[in-house]
Amino acid sequence: MDNPDKLRRFEQTVLPHLDAAHNLARWLTKSAPDAEDVTQEAMLRAFRFFDGFRGSEARPWLLQIVRNTFYSWREQNHRLEQSFSVEEEAVEIADDRPTPPELHQQDLDARLLRETLATLPDDFREVLTLRELEDCSYKEIAAIMNIPMGTVMSRLARARQQLERLLRQRIAGVQP
Amino acid sequence: MNREELHALLHPWFDGELDAARSLEFEKHLDDCPSCRQQIENQQSLRKALTAPELYYPADNALRRRISRNLKKAVRTESRMVSHWFSWNAAAAVVILAVGIVIGVLLRGVPSSTSSKALVNEAVAANVRSLMANHLTDVLSSDQHTVKPWFDGKLDFSPPVKDLAAQGFPLMGGRLDYLDGRPVAALVYKRRLHTINVFVWPAATPPSLPAGSGSHDGYNVIHWTATGMNFWVVSDLNTEELGEFVRLLQSPG
Structure with a gap:
C-alpha cells in the first residue's frame, strides 16, 4: 500500500476512535501521564499493524491494541502493585453498618463514582469501562478482552454488583 | 426456566443482549419478582450516573x-x-x-x-x-x-x-x-x-x-x-x- 494513502485511510478509520483509546488507557493506568504514553504507543502500533487490519470494526480493534499495549507496558514497568485479582475479591467484607440506601434513591455524585470505580479490581474496571463508557457489545468486549461471551456476562454482573455494594457502603459511610 | 436461570438473565437483558424469546420470558418474570425490579432500578441509576462527563477522558x-x-x-x-x-x-x-x-x-x-x-x-x-x-x-x-x-x-x-x-x-x-x-x-x-x-x-x-x-x-x-x-x-x-x-x-x- 502506498504510504500517504495508508495514512489517509488510517486517519479516516482509526483516528476517530482516539478518544475511546485514551479513555480506556486512562481507566487502565489510572494516571494521566501514563495514559498518554500508552495511547501514543498504541496508536503507533495500530499504524504499524494497519496493513493487516481487514475487519470493518476499527474501534474494538484499536481498543484491543490499547489493552495489549497497556499490559506490555505494565510488565516493562514492573508495576506489581496492581490491584488484587477478581478471585480474592469475591470474599465478602463483613459490614455492620446499617443497611445502605438503594442507589436509585440517591443523587449519585460523579466524583464519588469516579473514586469508587478506580478502586475496583482491574478486570472489573475494564469490563465496566468497555460496557458503560464505551458502549461496547458483549461480542466486542469478548474480542477485546480475549474471553468467552459467557465470561463477559458473568464478569459484568459481578463487577456491577461490587460497584453497587461499594457505592452503597460509601454513601452510608459519608451520610450521618 | 427456573428462578435462578431467570435471575442470570438480568444483566444480559439490561444490556439488550437477549434474543426476543428469552427477553419476553424475563420480562414476564419481572412482573412477579420485586428483587429483580429493584436491582434493575439501581442499575439504571448507576448507568445514568456513569454518563457524567467527569468520568470520561477524551484525548486532549x-x-x-x-x-x-x-x-x-x-x-x-x-x-x-x-x-x-x-x-x-x-x-x-x-x-x-x-x-x-x-x-x-x-x-x-x-x-x-x-x-x-x-x-x-x-x-x-x-x-x-x-x-x-x-x-x-x-x-x-x-x-x-x-x-x-x-x-x-x-x-x-x-x-x-x-x-x-x-x-x-x-x-x-x-x-x-x-x-x-x-x-x-x-x-x-x-x-x-x-x-x-x-x-x-x-x-x-x-x-x-x-x-x-x-x-x-x-x-x-x-x-x-x-x-x-x-x-x-x-x-x-x-x-x-x-x-x-x-x-x-x-x-x-
Missing part, C-alpha cells in the same frame, strides 16, 4: 497533535524504508570501505562537511527509523559487558557502554547505525515507554561541532564531544529527564 489537543506528528513521521520513515532497507546491508559493506578510504584519506583534519542542522535531521531520522522498523537493537541485552564486546570487529572504535538501570534508564541493547557519513554505534536505553538512542562515534580533532541541544520534529536532541567521541542523544523523552540521563552518561565511572 496536545496529545492529538503529538500523535498526528508521530504518524506523519512514521509514513516518511516507511517510505524511505522501501528503497532503503533492502539495499542497506550491501550498501553498508560498500560504505564502510568507502568511509575508510575516501573520508579517511580525503577529509582527515578537514572540518566535517555535515552541518549541525543536517546532522540533527539525520540523528532524528535514525531514531525514528529504529522505532518504526522493529530494528531497535541488533544485540538485545541489558548487560553492558555483552553489548560492548558485540561492537568489536564491527566498528573501528569501542563505544563506552554504561549501565544506568539503577538510575531508571535500563540498557536495552545496541545496534549499528549510519550517521554523519560513517557507521556509528547506537546504544538503546529506555525510560518507561520512551526509547533513548545514543549515537557514538569518534570525533575529529578539534571537534567539528560545539556541544548543543534542541528539539526537532518533537524529538529532543543533546550532543557533545568527550574522550574523543561524539555523543548524540535523541529521544521523545522530556528535556528534564533527558538532561538527567545525559548528566549520568557524562559522569565519570
Whole structure:
C-alpha cells in the first residue's frame, strides 16, 4: 500500500476512535501521564499493524491494541502493585453498618463514582469501562478482552454488583 | 426456566443482549419478582450516573497533535524504508570501505562537511527509523559487558557502554547505525515507554561541532564531544529527564 494513502485511510478509520483509546488507557493506568504514553504507543502500533487490519470494526480493534499495549507496558514497568485479582475479591467484607440506601434513591455524585470505580479490581474496571463508557457489545468486549461471551456476562454482573455494594457502603459511610 | 436461570438473565437483558424469546420470558418474570425490579432500578441509576462527563477522558489537543506528528513521521520513515532497507546491508559493506578510504584519506583534519542542522535531521531520522522498523537493537541485552564486546570487529572504535538501570534508564541493547557519513554505534536505553538512542562515534580533532541541544520534529536532541567521541542523544523523552540521563552518561565511572 502506498504510504500517504495508508495514512489517509488510517486517519479516516482509526483516528476517530482516539478518544475511546485514551479513555480506556486512562481507566487502565489510572494516571494521566501514563495514559498518554500508552495511547501514543498504541496508536503507533495500530499504524504499524494497519496493513493487516481487514475487519470493518476499527474501534474494538484499536481498543484491543490499547489493552495489549497497556499490559506490555505494565510488565516493562514492573508495576506489581496492581490491584488484587477478581478471585480474592469475591470474599465478602463483613459490614455492620446499617443497611445502605438503594442507589436509585440517591443523587449519585460523579466524583464519588469516579473514586469508587478506580478502586475496583482491574478486570472489573475494564469490563465496566468497555460496557458503560464505551458502549461496547458483549461480542466486542469478548474480542477485546480475549474471553468467552459467557465470561463477559458473568464478569459484568459481578463487577456491577461490587460497584453497587461499594457505592452503597460509601454513601452510608459519608451520610450521618 | 427456573428462578435462578431467570435471575442470570438480568444483566444480559439490561444490556439488550437477549434474543426476543428469552427477553419476553424475563420480562414476564419481572412482573412477579420485586428483587429483580429493584436491582434493575439501581442499575439504571448507576448507568445514568456513569454518563457524567467527569468520568470520561477524551484525548486532549496536545496529545492529538503529538500523535498526528508521530504518524506523519512514521509514513516518511516507511517510505524511505522501501528503497532503503533492502539495499542497506550491501550498501553498508560498500560504505564502510568507502568511509575508510575516501573520508579517511580525503577529509582527515578537514572540518566535517555535515552541518549541525543536517546532522540533527539525520540523528532524528535514525531514531525514528529504529522505532518504526522493529530494528531497535541488533544485540538485545541489558548487560553492558555483552553489548560492548558485540561492537568489536564491527566498528573501528569501542563505544563506552554504561549501565544506568539503577538510575531508571535500563540498557536495552545496541545496534549499528549510519550517521554523519560513517557507521556509528547506537546504544538503546529506555525510560518507561520512551526509547533513548545514543549515537557514538569518534570525533575529529578539534571537534567539528560545539556541544548543543534542541528539539526537532518533537524529538529532543543533546550532543557533545568527550574522550574523543561524539555523543548524540535523541529521544521523545522530556528535556528534564533527558538532561538527567545525559548528566549520568557524562559522569565519570
